[in-house]
Amino acid sequence: MSDRILIGHGSGGRLYRDLVHDIFLARFSNPELDRLEDAAELRLSGRFAAGGEGRPGGDPGAGAGSSRPRLAFTTDSHVVRPLRYPGGDIGRLAVAGTVNDLATAAARPLALAAAFIIEEGLPLAELEWFTDSMAATAREAGVDIVTGDTKVVERGLADGLYITTTGVGEVVVEHEVSARAARCGDVLLLSGSVGDHSAAVLAARGEFSLQVDVRSDCAPLWSLTEAALAAGGEAVRFLRDATRGGLTTVLCELAESSDLGVAVEEEAIPVTPPVRAVCELLGYDPLTLANEGKMVLAVGPERADEVLAALRAHPLGRQAARIGELVTDHPRRVALRTAFGTRRVLDMPVGELLPRIC
């Protein structure tokens, strides 16, 4: 174990998880943080309780859960390199990333905060470009940036621009949406192909010379998630966007937190031909590559078809697929049935293959 921060501590994999447990949870521990979901839930005090006991004017049709308002709260720093790549840029990423973390809590975005750390010497025209992109993405997601901050550091002490976005959202369901809520028999859905964001960033870095037509999938997923919730209701039990560490990390975390086994079919997981080509060329596993516009869902089998149809009817979910299910067979493990019919256990990636992808 190193006594210094390594690049791998910034990955979504095992080193990162150890850092979170050993440093942050050890010091900041509280019931909300300890859940380690992508978004925390804010508990408001009694005076904000809507539809509480004895309130005749409460929300009609809402269950007992409506007695306390539920807000989701999430933050992410963005340090992607380079700042622009096919299909996206740091501004779009900063807005979409935070909207998507809210979406994993079934929360409609209410407001965003944006904090900029800017390297001295950044052309103002660049900053205009990235803030234009943030504004456009925020409009697309239907949310305002209502507060912010700017710091400038001396030349060389940042890589152009780092953006931290924080979001507050309104949870639109009454039931719990989390890995712990997932049940045996739940169907795993994936909203589209994996690996596109990482491949696009690699392409922009010039890490391969061949011509590859690959674009980042970076997009705000609230409207897609809302459609899935409308179709699935309480059967939608788990939502997670597959960012750092990729699909593999989401599945490993789901298995661990749910105490269930995850069984997935390799052939069912969409990977576009250019991403497949990049992975074969550079030796990457597309299942561990970061995405910025893909949602993984666990849905009760009775509503899985409706939810899949709703995803496919949405412009951001046309390639959505049923990729597997939750089982009791091999608790806390993820088993991939390969195209050859063999079974492979998926482990969380340890270090960082692709630093600064988000």
Add this chain to the structure above:
Amino acid sequence: MSDRILIGHGSGGRLYRDLVHDIFLARFSNPELDRLEDAAELRLSGRFAAGGEGRPGGDPGAGAGSSRPRLAFTTDSHVVRPLRYPGGDIGRLAVAGTVNDLATAAARPLALAAAFIIEEGLPLAELEWFTDSMAATAREAGVDIVTGDTKVVERGLADGLYITTTGVGEVVVEHEVSARAARCGDVLLLSGSVGDHSAAVLAARGEFSLQVDVRSDCAPLWSLTEAALAAGGEAVRFLRDATRGGLTTVLCELAESSDLGVAVEEEAIPVTPPVRAVCELLGYDPLTLANEGKMVLAVGPERADEVLAALRAHPLGRQAARIGELVTDHPRRVALRTAFGTRRVLDMPVGELLPRIC
């Protein structure tokens, strides 16, 4: 006008303000952001309204304003150099800075988010030290860190550690607290001496060789603010912590937003002997130096004595003073009556005398 980001764009002064207007407001404009307060107010949807019309069980004694819950929302990146200085460190600063921005909206802190950008190679023991400090300061402020994020950048692309903290708070008053709410005749109170934080950071940088016993004032001010609100009620019309740009910038912004004149007495503004010595030695104006534990209040004259007494009764407000008042004489300008009885107009500092002070 430079076409690149300058260090001065990170100050609290005029260059910073121009950047905020020309880049951020021009693109992100919305009613909440346009207010340019330190904390935005979150408007929740109807289903979260507490004590609404026709609700018999509503908060007794609360006015019509109680029909909508009010939450404050604020974010700040922290890039202070060095990471430790007498009386504080980046961890304490990151928590106190955000708690204090919530306090300016009369908001009790409900929850914090913390996002870390760490330079590869930072000793884990350092990170443990700063997170210990964050945890201790959060306990002092009575708030939990409920969500977070960590990114790692390559060696040289950060200065050890940058921390962005975002807070959500619950506004505890019904009336508006803002520069626009201030009225002619309101008394200006300051919770203690100015310049201590900047002087302590300068001392830690080794920018002067003489021995000066100066410590940062960095502290979470919610309990102090709560005491002032309890004593002053609706007479407390404006709250602002005097950070980047110092007391001068707070007063200039107050004059501009209120359309009133600000008249202050130089001799009434507490400056400790060591800070005065540092300023004389290095040619700084203590009124433009950043503080991290000082609140400026505008209070109706009928309650000013009570509020001042409440501040002085609090451990963080023992040196609190009445420093001036709001007048109609010279609208939108700040006039300082000097110790010699002459009058000097205070202008917002233009560039950045002391970069990376917070």
